[in-house]
Amino acid sequence: MADTGRQTLPLSFTVNGTHYEIEVEPHELLLDVIRKRLGLTGAKRSCDVQVCGACTLLLDGRPVSSCTLPAFEARDKDVLTIEGMAQDGKLHPIQEAFIEYGGFQCGFCTPGMILTAKTLLDENPNPTEEDVIEYMNGNICRCTGYKKIVESIMGVGKPNAEAS
Amino acid sequence: MLRPFRLEEPESVKEASEALARYGDSAKVYAGGTELLLAMKEGLVHFECLVNVKKIPGLDEVRRDNGSLRIGALSTHRELERSETLADALPVLVEMEHNVANLRVREVGTLGGNLTFAEPHADPGTLLLALDATVVAQKAGGEREIPMNEFFVDAYEAAIEEDEVLTEIVVPVPGANAAVRYRKFGYLERPSAGVALHVMADDARRSVRDVRVAVGCVGPKSMRVEEAEAVLRGKSLDEAANAMAEAGDIAGRAADAISDLHGSAEYKEHIVKVLLTRAFNDIRAELAG
Ligand SMILES: Cc1cc2nc3c(=O)[nH]c(=O)nc-3n(C[C@H](O)[C@H](O)[C@H](O)COP(=O)(O)OP(=O)(O)OC[C@H]3O[C@@H](n4cnc5c(N)ncnc54)[C@H](O)[C@@H]3O)c2cc1C
Ligand code: FES
Ligand code: FES
Numbered sequence: 231m232a233d234t235g236r237q238t239l240p241l242s243f244t245v246n247g248t249h250y251e252i253e254v255e256p257h258e259l260l261l262d263v264i265r266k267r268l269g270l271t272g273a274k275r276s277c278d279v280q281v282c283g284a285c286t287l288l289l290d291g292r293p294v295s296s297c298t299l300p301a302f303e304a305r306d307k308d309v310l311t312i313e314g315m316a317q318d319g320k321l322h323p324i325q326e327a328f329i330e331y332g333g334f335q336c337g338f339c340t341p342g343m344i345l346t347a348k349t350l351l352d353e354n355p356n357p358t359e360e361d362v363i364e365y366m367n368g369n370i371c372r373c374t375g376y377k378k379i380v381e382s383i384m385g386v387g388k389p390n391a392e393a394s
Numbered sequence: 395m396l397r398p399f400r401l402e403e404p405e406s407v408k409e410a411s412e413a414l415a416r417y418g419d420s421a422k423v424y425a426g427g428t429e430l431l432l433a434m435k436e437g438l439v440h441f442e443c444l445v446n447v448k449k450i451p452g453l454d455e456v457r458r459d460n461g462s463l464r465i466g467a468l469s470t471h472r473e474l475e476r477s478e479t480l481a482d483a484l485p486v487l488v489e490m491e492h493n494v495a496n497l498r499v500r501e502v503g504t505l506g507g508n509l510t511f512a513e514p515h516a517d518p519g520t521l522l523l524a525l526d527a528t529v530v531a532q533k534a535g536g537e538r539e540i541p542m543n544e545f546f547v548d549a550y551e552a553a554i555e556e557d558e559v560l561t562e563i564v565v566p567v568p569g570a571n572a573a574v575r576y577r578k579f580g581y582l583e584r585p586s587a588g589v590a591l592h593v594m595a596d597d598a599r600r601s602v603r604d605v606r607v608a609v610g611c612v613g614p615k616s617m618r619v620e621e622a623e624a625v626l627r628g629k630s631l632d633e634a635a636n637a638m639a640e641a642g643d644i645a646g647r648a649a650d651a652i653s654d655l656h657g658s659a660e661y662k663e664h665i666v667k668v669l670l671t672r673a674f675n676d677i678r679a680e681l682a683g
Contacts, residue, residue: 236398237400237401239401255398256398256399256400256401256444257396257397257398257399259396278435279432280428280432280496280498280499281496281583283496283498286498292472292501293497293498293501294498294501294502295498295499295502298427298428298431298432298435299427299431299502300396300427300431302401346497349497365497367496368495368496368497368498368499
């Protein structure tokens with residue numbers, strides 16, 4: 231118990247490969263810890279009710295809405311945020327595909343889209359277009375009309391024949 | 395904004411129940427938190443203490459036990475959607491689970507939390523009613539079984555006591571000549587109407603030996619509609635097909651449909667009839683194949 235009389239919990243976890251040992255109060259949300267305390271602002275707060283997917287993070291590889299998940303749920307887990315997708319200064323193939331196929335406009339939904347696409351491709355490396363649409367239906371985009379997002383995910387690892 | 399609360403993390407149901415009894419109505423069970431934290435963030439409810447039941451071992455398993463499936467209440471929707479045991483024995487539950495909410499809610503939200511919250515716009519309760527499921531609730535003093543058709547009391551109200559923990563959902567595996575469907579419709583985040591139909595045919599698969607009809611989402615709670623079952627029971631499958639409109643009308647009326655954002659009561663009653671007929675047609679095709 232801290233001096234405030236409020237309970238604190240030790241949170242030992244890994245974010246994008248870096249290990250952290252911090253303390254959190256039970257009501258602190260994972261999104262706030264990641265954005266405000268660790269300064270990783272790729273995940274966004276938008277709907278705040280687990281509908282839009284802008285706050286998506288991967289917890290041991292599984293997608294969660296960090297806007298409504300207490301930070302203590304990350305105890306002893308690996309968190310992956312969009313900032314951890316690029317390796318050694320090289321973008322992840324899914325990120326490359328979103329650029330190649332024009333999978334974003336304003337970019338607000340994009341971190342969540344890319345992380346969710348990662349779990350999809352980890353589970354099912356050769357999805358059909360239908361699989362992609364179904365799997366991604368909990369991630370909302372207000373710009374692209376989705377077509378380019380689906381093309382981006384279908385196009386991971388494949389050059390875009392229509393690109394100039 | 396989530397207001398501060400205390401977290402208790404018991405490692406047995408007994409400890410959890412004792413903590414709940416100690417705090418009384420200022421504590422609540424916390425499983426996935428996908429409903430509870432939303433309500434708390436909105437300021438609709440506040441609890442001084444949340445009792446995290448996810449550290450209690452063994453509450454997230456799915457196993458076959460003679461003619462039944464025993465599903466741990468802390469199983470997430472996603473675990474059930476991907477369970478091989480369920481895929482073999484109860485594919486209708488897998489299909490229903492696959493269509494609950496979105497991926498992230500399915501990863502974190504549990505079946506027990508879904509049932510206990512008794513939010514009217516939910517899927518599993520309706521199907522479990524048609525499957526004659528029971529749930530097991532435990533507290534420090536012992537355990538009891540609650541049949542599904544006694545579990546939902548009203549909107550947001552289930553027959554579970556303050557210091558009880560839902561531990562298991564027990565589902566009898568449908569027989570060889572039975573077929574079950576859950577059909578839902580909606581265009582908002584949560585379903586607007588859900589209908590479950592369970593037809594137990596005779597050995598020749600020509601008539602309806604017994605039947606269960608359940609309706610959810612349209613009114614305050616998921617419920618079985620025995621009057622609609624009575625219309626179908628004992629009929630040949632052909633006769634039952636002709637009686638579907640009548641059964642659908644009865645089911646629609648019995649469901650206490652309310653007019654809200656999802657549509658008018660009249661509209662919902664109509665959708666119930668359509669979904670029930672579709673479920674029956676699919677079941678008939680399965681029984682013929
Ligand atoms: C965006 C969104 C979309 C959704 N769409 C659908 C949908 O299409 N269909 C559908 O059916 N549902 C839908 N849901 C509901 C979802 O299925 C539930 O939120 C989830 O299953 C609740 O489980 P939980 O573990 O998160 O419960 P919690 O939020 O942890 O708990 C909910 C309530 O149940 C109590 N409780 C939980 N577990 C137990 C237990 N073992 N014993 C005693 N009490 C317990 C808690 O005290 C609390 O009151 C949706 C939810 C969201 C947020
Ligand atoms: S901000 Fe979390 S899902 Fe929309
Ligand atoms: S690119 Fe703007 S919301 Fe998706």
